[in-house]
């Protein structure tokens with residue numbers, strides 16, 4: 001039986017790059033990054049191979065939660081520039097054939113939002129029912145607290161209204177009431193506001209938490225999934241080329257719910273996979289990855305995972321078992337000042353002890369396992385973090401463009417956050433050094449683009465006796481090409497990843513799909529090198545191999 005072929009969509013194999021506007025590039029010498037500053041760096045991002053930028057919130061906000069507390073959904077925070085700067089940025093991004101998505105926190109607003117201000121003053125007025133108000137601060141006992149370092153309850157008392165309001169995050173972020181149809185209308189209308197400016201899509205922040213129900217809690221409820229379907233239908237009707245990526249940090253099976261039958265979101269961040277990559281490094285075992293993969297395959301048409309290693313939050317350990325969490329803490333949390341909530345606020349390079357092989361191995365997994373990769377700004381340089389900063393600010397320090405005091409980020413003596421620095425850790429130092437991490441990342445992205453099967457192709461684990469070796473075959477069917485220029489690569493690509501701290505001899509089974517001899521496309525030895533069984537793969541090394 002033949003199925004009608006549904007063409008692949010652009011986002012399914014795009015390379016994404018996450019930017020925090022306030023720390024990326026300051027064009028005014030005031031210590032704060034600007035939207036204009038991003039426009040100036042598009043050359044760099046295009047040179048690196050980035051297809052789509054994701055901007056974390058840049059809306060009007062008191063910045064209690066770095067902008068995820070939105071006070072006006074339709075205004076640009078004056079620190080970052082103007083609406084015109086934003087429109088210019090979209091135009092500049094599109095002129096290069098790149099794409100832009102932004103972040104929308106729809107579960108909650110800032111307390112400063114005029115909806116909340118009206119709601120607290122006038123329970124019977126137009127906004128009286130926009131938030132989740134109540135008289136019992138013990139309602140919804142099933143609902144876990146997310147910001148455990150700061151909050152002890154999901155309810156806070158409001159003196160003005162004389163009632164409690166519900167908040168999943170900081171008390172300055174009251175949850176919107178999705179039982180109120182007016183809230184739906186507001187959300188669809190602000191989505192139109194931004195989409196009509198030409199955006200290519202959204203990241204949906206904290207999307208599992210829209211509804212709460214007695215006895216059922218407040219995560220992934222049927223009503224929430226139904227609202228996402230409504231959002232998707234709206235997007236499909238009005239903006240059919242755009243896409244939405246969900247932040248749904250839930251257990252694996254529940255995470256998949258966000259794809260629905262291809263009628264919910266287009267993409268979901270791969271929270272099920274992420275901690276397992278760290279676990280594999282910590283234990284020198286491929287099994288944490290091998291075991292989760294079957295749960296992540298066979299998505300509905302048009303659906304894709306968003307793979308990531310790090311982002312602007314802590315490396316979250318909410319969804320792993322207690323045993324796994326202890327293991328990950330003992331491997332990656334040498335000092336409690338680096339902990340944030342139920343996770344670790346460190347960047348990738350320090351997590352990997354600045355060990356180049358381990359960093360490259362992690363990148364190769366993010367770029368080489370099914371999904372679309374999301375690179376967090378500065379990781380391509382191996383940037384360090386600053387654990388003296390509060391909460392997750394440790395991993396939100398300014399991008400390092402050049403060596404020296406302002407790091408090329410700003411000419412101000414008082415940057416928004418301290419510059420971490422470090423010898424050799426800047427774009428200027430790495431761009432022309434063929435051995436730099438930046439140049440490695442760029443080559444990896446190029447190799448990934450030459451092999452679209454890495455993102456969207458068939459995945460098959462190869463059984464090998466060596467527990468530290470992950471061996472996978474990836475193949476692409478002609479009809480899976482995302483864009484017409486993608487190569488017709490139906491030959492298998494074999495990916496080998498060594499989690500052992502020592503070299504391993506490659507077993508014959510690993511190369512059987514290549515008739516025993518592979519040629520390195522990219523990896524821990526020079527491209528083009530022939531690899532046969534018995535040859536070694538270096539400690540924490542990896543190879544992507546094609547047939548000789």
Ligand code: NOJ
Pocket residue numbers: 065068069105169205206247312313
């Ligand atoms: C998830 C975001 O990634 C995080 O930074 C934020 O604090 C919460 N959602 C609340 O919006």
